[in-house]
Amino acid sequence: MSFYTSLNGLKNAQTDLGVISNNIANAETNGFKKSTVAFSDIIAGSAFTNPKLMLGIGATVEAINQNFAQGPVEQTGAALDLVVNGDGFFTTRSAISGDTLYTRNGAFEVDDNGYILRGGNRLQAFPTDAAGVVSGNTLQSVQVPPTNASGAQFAGVAVGKNGVITASYADGTNVAVGKIALATFLSPGGLRQEGSANWSATGLSGTATYGEPDSGFYGGILSGALERSNVDLSEEMVGLITAQRNFQANAKAIDTATQISQTIINLRT
Structure with a gap:
């Protein structure tokens, strides 16, 4: 399960990077309005599942929201x-x-x-x-x-x-x-x-x-x-670094899950 959870995280971080990149690319586009990505968590369970034992299975993109605040x-x-x-x-x-x-x-x-x-x-x-x-x-x-x-x-x-x-x-x-x-x-x-x-x-x-x-x-x-565009480059650069770190963290989680699986396979052999 951890593979798919982290894979969803990679996809979400990639979407965030794409939206931020589009904002930065249009920093000089007159009348452009920036967008932000909203995420939501995913929970799987039934009515009989103990709520204290329910495990999240990642996140998904809930919406890409446009910000219509006036630009300079x-x-x-x-x-x-x-x-x-x-x-x-x-x-x-x-x-x-x-x-x-x-x-x-x-x-x-x-x-x-x-x-x-x-x-x-x-x-x-x-x-x-x-x-x-x-x-x-x-x-x-x-x-x-x-x-x-x-x-x-x-x-x-x-x-x-x-x-x-x-x-x-x-x-x-x-x-x-x-x-x-x-x-x-x-x-x-x-x-x-x-x-x-x-x-x-x-x-x-x-x-x-x-x-x-x-x-x-x-x-x-x-x-x-x-x-002018209402994109704030300073804000977008901070968001870009955050999205990059999220991408790296999810990639590291996949790498860790791979090592754990390999260790278990070696124990069995």
Whole structure:
């Protein structure tokens, strides 16, 4: 039994090492959220087993939990580099598949069609009138017109703390083109990681609840900055050493069990 108990320990330590390694590898990934491994013990016995004689048979991985604490903020100066200063995820939609993805990485840009996007996924917002007042609850992709009603050319874009996206034109006029919609979840730990600092909703996370930035418990929008990874390298290095020691200890337990078995075999022969 000791062989299998220690083998489980090796597998668990390997999983822990893998999670920590992934955290360290993404220490510079904007919007990345670190994960931690939760373990639970395994006990085998029946209703007739003396509880004072029950023997544990190792441990198993109970969950790999995501930590959605906010990461440090880095100033960039770019108008479409955005940070959610508090709770909430940016909502984006793939122009190809139509899938809805959620992210904390606000490194957006304007494409040649005027859509504000990141990695091919278009930013979703509440529709507004020209003054920035929300006019509906149906989310839509934010598109900046190349010219305004007077025919003046697009000159730039700005995003307010309240999430209103304002396009500026060469004649000095400003027109609101939408208000960023932030998403929250009943259980964000149930979100599925999709890569590129994107998440998708699952049955465990619940459906998204949308709200306006800087209202209620939704965070405000900080323009000209990006949220960095929330990985603490010092903490991860300590965890890495601990996981390595656990791996070595379980390997040593297997080696000890092997020596004991060999001794017994030698006695019998």
